[in-house]
Amino acid sequence: MDTSQLLKGVLDLAVLAVLRDEDGYGYDVVRRLRNAGLTEVGDASVYGTLRRLYHAGALTTYVVPSEEGPHRKYYSLNGTGRDLLRRSAKTWREFAGVLTELVDTATKEAA
Amino acid sequence: MTTTRRTAHPAVATYVAAVRDELGDLPPDELAEITEDVRDHLDHVAAEYGDDVTVGTLIDRLGAPAAYAAELRSAAGLPEPEPTPEPTRTGFVRSLLRLMVALFGWGAVGLGAVAFVDALFGLSGAPAIFAVPALVAAVVAVGAALLLVTGRDDPVAELRQVPTAPILAQVEEWVRSMPWGRPAIELVTSLRPAWWIARAVALGLVVALVTGSVPFGLVVFLGAVIGSVWLGRRTAAGEVRGRRLLAVQVANAALAIGGLVAVGSAASFAAGDHVQYVDGGYSYDYPGPGFYDQNGAQITNIFPYGADGTLLENVRLYDQDGRPIDLGWSEECYDGAYDEQSFAAANPWGTTSSRG
Numbered sequence: 156m157d158t159s160q161l162l163k164g165v166l167d168l169a170v171l172a173v174l175r176d177e178d179g180y181g182y183d184v185v186r187r188l189r190n191a192g193l194t195e196v197g198d199a200s201v202y203g204t205l206r207r208l209y210h211a212g213a214l215t216t217y218v219v220p221s222e223e224g225p226h227r228k229y230y231s232l233n234g235t236g237r238d239l240l241r242r243s244a245k246t247w248r249e250f251a252g253v254l255t256e257l258v259d260t261a262t263k264e265a266a
Numbered sequence: 267m268t269t270t271r272r273t274a275h276p277a278v279a280t281y282v283a284a285v286r287d288e289l290g291d292l293p294p295d296e297l298a299e300i301t302e303d304v305r306d307h308l309d310h311v312a313a314e315y316g317d318d319v320t321v322g323t324l325i326d327r328l329g330a331p332a333a334y335a336a337e338l339r340s341a342a343g344l345p346e347p348e349p350t351p352e353p354t355r356t357g358f359v360r361s362l363l364r365l366m367v368a369l370f371g372w373g374a375v376g377l378g379a380v381a382f383v384d385a386l387f388g389l390s391g392a393p394a395i396f397a398v399p400a401l402v403a404a405v406v407a408v409g410a411a412l413l414l415v416t417g418r419d420d421p422v423a424e425l426r427q428v429p430t431a432p433i434l435a436q437v438e439e440w441v442r443s444m445p446w447g448r449p450a451i452e453l454v455t456s457l458r459p460a461w462w463i464a465r466a467v468a469l470g471l472v473v474a475l476v477t478g479s480v481p482f483g484l485v486v487f488l489g490a491v492i493g494s495v496w497l498g499r500r501t502a503a504g505e506v507r508g509r510r511l512l513a514v515q516v517a518n519a520a521l522a523i524g525g526l527v528a529v530g531s532a533a534s535f536a537a538g539d540h541v542q543y544v545d546g547g548y549s550y551d552y553p554g555p556g557f558y559d560q561n562g563a564q565i566t567n568i569f570p571y572g573a574d575g576t577l578l579e580n581v582r583l584y585d586q587d588g589r590p591i592d593l594g595w596s597e598e599c600y601d602g603a604y605d606e607q608s609f610a611a612a613n614p615w616g617t618t619s620s621r622g
Binding site: 166180181182197198200201202203204206207224225226227228 | 300303304305306307309310311313327328329333334335337338339340341342343344
């Protein structure tokens with residue numbers, strides 16, 4: 156099954172999750188997601204998601220100028236973001252539970 | 267934000283410019299913000315590769331700029347670009363122009379290739395029979411393309427609608443997917459300075475041909491080299507965009523065609539001289555049977571005159587080997603002058619005879 160198709164639906168949740176404990180800039184968020192095992196996540200998708208979440212009011216941004224490199228636009232979760240993360244996580248756990256059970260049952264019957 | 271910042275790597279600038287073009291329909295403020303963010307992001311990505319980063323590297327890592335833009339658009343929930351509505355009255359003309367660009371463009375490429383191979387191996391002996399139609403096709407294709415993009419906000423998008431234009435992008439994609447693709451593309455990219463020089467040579471040739479002055483063409487060439495390299499470096503860095511980029515490309519096409527015409531006319535001039543020489547040799551070296559005066563005009567009859575200035579009759583002339591002289595004329599020789607002719611013969615013995 157194509158992971159990139161699955162990712163589309165849960166990228167919001169994934170981005171919110173990696174920003175829960177620590178603020179991050181775009182490239183940093185991509186790296187954290189990849190390190191977490193979401194290797195197929197696209198840079199443009201992550202940036203687009205950050206931008207959409209920001210405009211939805213779930214994230215705030217601040218810029219940290221850099222002497223040697225490009226400046227960094229950090230994203231951080233605000234109250235709305237934390238609330239969204241909590242609700243999305245709940246929905247995901249329920250959905251994942253149902254699907255896991257469905258898949259496991261089907262596998263047993265097939266075996 | 268207008269803080270002083272490090273200039274982005276040329277490859278990053280090129281890639282960002284392409285993404286920016288893809289998102290050109292967005293409101294200017296939003297577009298500027300996205301462009302800035304994407305540039306920052308790409309700077310980070312490019313930093314992984316150091317100074318070796320090329321546009322190819324970025325495409326391998328992030329996908330083509332168009333795909334990047336589409337992914338960004340979809341993930342950020344941005345509106346899809348609206349297809350530019352076309353007035354139906356000019357719709358047919360546009361379709362026709364697009365078809366002409368495709369037909370004549372490919373025609374020029376095909377005929378040009380044939381002419382090139384022909385000239386290289388001397389197959390037909392006259393490459394002009396392919397080169398001239400190729401040139402005409404190229405001129406028509408460029409002309410149609412110019413008419414097509416005149417007054418359009420996004421010339422590049424307009425040209426993408428030309429039939430078979432997507433094939434070029436697919437070919438590039440295919441080449442890139444081959445094991446030899448990336449080295450080949452990098453090789454071609456590294457040859458870009460050679461094209462900058464060739465462009466200046468073309469301009470010098472055209473000027474020399476038009477003015478008929480080789481030194482003047484040389485001066486123009488030297489000046490053009492400086493301008494061409496400067497412009498080439500700016501274009502390669504993605505600093506020339508939109509209409510100005512289009513103007514540069516049109517000038518490139520015009521120069522390529524102009525240079526071809528110049529080389530073609532020089533070649534045909536040389537070929538013309540050659541043919542004339544052979545023609546001349548033919549008429550003098552192989553005069554065919556018969557007698558000729560010093561101007562090369564054929565002598566078809568001979569009238570012998572006696573010492574008293576009268577026309578001798580029943581005379582037979584022989585050559586140095588004792589063979590009767592045959593004038594090689596198919597008509598029967600008359601005993602006298604042609605009835606319908608009259609002439610005055612200057613008598614070698616001092617008197618003049620006139621016959622009517």
